Amino acid sequence: xxxxxxxxxxxxxxxxxxxxxxxxxxxxxxxxxxxxxxxxxxxxxxxxxxxxxxxxxxxxxxxxxxxxxxxxxxxxxxxxxxxxxxxxxxxxxxxxxxxxxxxxxxxxxxx
Numbered sequence: 001x002x003x004x005x006x007x008x009x010x011x012x013x014x015x016x017x018x019x020x021x022x023x024x025x026x027x028x029x030x031x032x033x034x035x036x037x038x039x040x041x042x043x044x045x046x047x048x049x050x051x052x053x054x055x056x057x058x059x060x061x062x063x064x065x066x067x068x069x070x071x072x073x074x075x076x077x078x079x080x081x082x083x084x085x086x087x088x089x090x091x092x093x094x095x096x097x098x099x100x101x102x103x104x105x106x107x108x109x110x111x
Contacts, residue, residue, distance in 0.1 A: 003028035009094045010034050010062060017070070020046045034059055034094050036066025040073035047079030054097050056089030 006027045008016030013035020020027050021042065029050040037043070051074055055067035064085055071083040086093055 005029045005031060007031040008033070008035055010091070014038055017046055020049055024048065032067065032070070033097055034062050034067075034091055036062060037070040037073070040069050043070065043073035043079065044077040047074050047077035050080040051082070053081060053083045054093060055083075055085055056091060056093035057085050057087050058090040059093065061091040 003025075004027050006016045006020060006029070008014070008030070010033070013032040014037060016030055016032060016035075017037045020030055024046070027049055029052065030046070032051060032053045034055055051071070053067045053071050055062075055064045057064055067083065067085070071081050074081045086097075089096065
């Protein structure tokens with residue numbers, strides 16, 4: 001069986017990270033859109049899984065600082081992270097990112 005790229009959007013991004021902690025060998029990568037992670041102190045448990053993190057700069061539902069915090073924690077733990085903060089976008093990035101080729105062109109993340 002091939003490995004899977006796990007995508008989480010908003011609250012689902014938090015859940016995706018927690019799920020990878022439970023099944024670390026199942027996933028080739030994590031795509032987190034407008035989310036974060038509950039406990040950055042556990043970043044070392046998922047740092048082996050490449051992360052592509054997307055967040056709207058103006059998000060009022062989930063602060064962009066959540067994505068920045070988990071990104072920094074993952075990098076500090078030795079993880080491979082691609083953080084993309086989209087200027088002038090809010091939480092609507094959750095749907096807009098799927099209309100863009102940017103997400104689909106990140107082949108190195110999908111392993």
